Amino acid sequence: METQVAFQDQIPHNHCFGCGPNNAQGLQIKSYWQDDCTSICNFSALPHHSAGPKGYLNGGIISTLIDCHAICTSIADCYRENNQHIGEGPVHWCVTGELNVRYLAPAPIATPVQLIAKVTETSGKKRIIECKLYSVDQHDRTLCATASVVAIKVPESWLESSSRIE
Numbered sequence: 081m082e083t084q085v086a087f088q089d090q091i092p093h094n095h096c097f098g099c100g101p102n103n104a105q106g107l108q109i110k111s112y113w114q115d116d117c118t119s120i121c122n123f124s125a126l127p128h129h130s131a132g133p134k135g136y137l138n139g140g141i142i143s144t145l146i147d148c149h150a151i152c153t154s155i156a157d158c159y160r161e162n163n164q165h166i167g168e169g170p171v172h173w174c175v176t177g178e179l180n181v182r183y184l185a186p187a188p189i190a191t192p193v194q195l196i197a198k199v200t201e202t203s204g205k206k207r208i209i210e211c212k213l214y215s216v217d218q219h220d221r222t223l224c225a226t227a228s229v230v231a232i233k234v235p236e237s238w239l240e241s242s243s244r245i246e
């Protein structure tokens with residue numbers, strides 16, 4: 081995995097709060113293929129990503145991590161399906177159509193989280209991505225959230241039109 085370049089570092093023009101390398105205030109997550117079917121993202125939170133009690137990770141941040149890891153996985157899968165390297169040749173963009181998160185256990189903010197995602201269904205412009213978020217310390221791995229994300233492929237013109245709204 082260490083030898084791979086993150087999906088996000090190959091997708092151009094990305095100012096997204098969760099996954100955009102071009103957003104200095106953002107979370108700047110990095111996602112990689114783990115194997116043929118699954119992708120992985122490791123993230124360490126900062127103190128201001130807290131929920132009400134300062135020891136736990138904010139639920140909105142958890143949703144953003146899942147959303148961005150899943151959508152970037154969907155984009156990477158579009159390139160893979162077309163036998164292209166990410167960011168080369170015809171552009172593939174996806175947006176979130178639906179995000180369903182089940183919060184199973186609080187995630188301690190000081191413990192790194194790991195996200196594992198898998199594209200489970202592809203039909204036309206739509207992909208369904210199942211994602212799990214774990215809190216991972218040296219001894220244990222606790223499943224804190226599961227999610228199902230619907231990614232919808234949008235044309236390249238989206239980038240041009242969204243760039244004009246600045």
Ligand SMILES: CCCCCCCC/C=C\CCCCCCCC(=O)SCCNC(=O)CCNC(=O)[C@H](O)C(C)(C)COP(=O)(O)OP(=O)(O)OC[C@H]1O[C@@H](n2cnc3c(N)ncnc32)[C@H](O)[C@@H]1OP(=O)(O)O
Pocket residue numbers: 091092093094095096099147148151152173174175176177178203204205206230232234238239242
């Ligand atoms: C505003 C973002 C701009 C991004 C620009 C792209 C540049 C990329 C840059 C960097 C990459 C990394 C970026 C990661 C970003 C992280 C993810 C986000 O935060 S994205 C922001 C939140 N999401 C939205 O703002 C979508 C708002 N919704 C829409 O624009 C439309 O509703 C859209 C495009 C999702 C669907 O539009 P339709 O309904 O006209 O599309 P039709 O072609 O009719 O549908 C295609 C298929 O999808 C299903 N579908 C559509 N919406 C669905 C939904 N909400 N849930 C389930 N299925 C849905 C339909 O039923 C249809 O399925 P059948 O082919 O018939 O089987």
